[in-house]
Amino acid sequence: EAQVTQNPRYLITVTGKKLTVTCSQNMNHEYMSWYRQDPGLGLRQIYYSMNVEVTDKGDVPEGYKVSRKEKRNFPLILESPSPNQTSLYFCASSSLGTGGYGYTFGSGTRLTVV
Amino acid sequence: AQKVTQAQTEISVVEKEDVTLDCVYETRDTTYYLFWYKQPPSGELVFLIRRNSFDEQNEISGRYSWNFQKSTSSFNFTITASQVVDSAVYFCALSESDNNDMRFGAGTRLTVKP
Numbered sequence: 001e002a003q004v005t006q007n008p009r010y011l012i013t014v015t016g017k018k019l020t021v022t023c024s025q026n027m028n029h030e031y032m033s034w035y036r037q038d039p040g041l042g043l044r045q046i047y048y049s050m051n052v053e054v055t056d057k058g059d060v061p062e063g064y065k066v067s068r069k070e071k072r073n074f075p076l077i078l079e080s081p082s083p084n085q086t087s088l089y090f091c092a093s094s095s096l097g098t099g100g101y102g103y104t105f106g107s108g109t110r111l112t113v114v
Numbered sequence: 115a116q117k118v119t120q121a122q123t124e125i126s127v128v129e130k131e132d133v134t135l136d137c138v139y140e141t142r143d144t145t146y147y148l149f150w151y152k153q154p155p156s157g158e159l160v161f162l163i164r165r166n167s168f169d170e171q172n173e174i175s176g177r178y179s180w181n182f183q184k185s186t187s188s189f190n191f192t193i194t195a196s197q198v199v200d201s202a203v204y205f206c207a208l209s210e211s212d213n214n215d216m217r218f219g220a221g222t223r224l225t226v227k228p
Binding site: 035042043045048050088090092101102103105107108110 | 118120123147149157158159161164205207209214215216218219220221
């Protein structure tokens with residue numbers, strides 16, 4: 001089954017404790033992206049990657065890191081999480097140059113930073 | 115840059131009422147794609163429809179219908195005879211031509227009361 005898998009689904013952590021949210025897709029998509037969703041703001045892009053070793057900032061990259069060492073994986077790293085990073089996070093993927101087909105989304109990761 | 119506006123933050127209706135969710139977009143591209151997603155309380159994003167800029171035909175799928183009007187840059191979504199299970203947050207999104215970047219509106223929270 002074609003899918004984007006995010007883990008964990010839920011995470012509660014403390015301020016300053018490094019964490020990684022994993023994202024993996026099995027569709028051989030070149031393009032992968034991370035969004036955060038906050039009430040009243042919709043989904044905002046954090047980082048995206050157009051292929052292996054190619055990543056770029058989205059609209060809200062501060063406080064996040066990503067890496068793309070393999071085509072299928074695109075982890076989101078919070079080196080020193082803060083409470084304002086409490087949010088619902090989505091990973092998405094698509095074939096490059098096919099924006100018209102939209103994304104395949106992961107199930108989301110609900111992160112709480114206390 | 116593309117932009118999507120969903121002016122209705124929250125809508126509440128009684129079951130069996132019809133309801134229309136508004137979406138207004140901005141883009142300079144002549145080729146673009148519009149999407150609607152549903153986010154039920156469980157949190158995942160469920161794809162509802164994709165429409166390209168060259169196809170202005172309205173679409174109906176069961177109780178759902180979409181009205182695309184390029185003249186007013188709108189892509190509105192109507193639910194006929196609403197049901198409690200329609201309660202969710204609905205997002206409108208825009209992607210330009212072959213650009214993989216998808217922009218989302220802030221979302222409209224629909225509550226259908228029995």
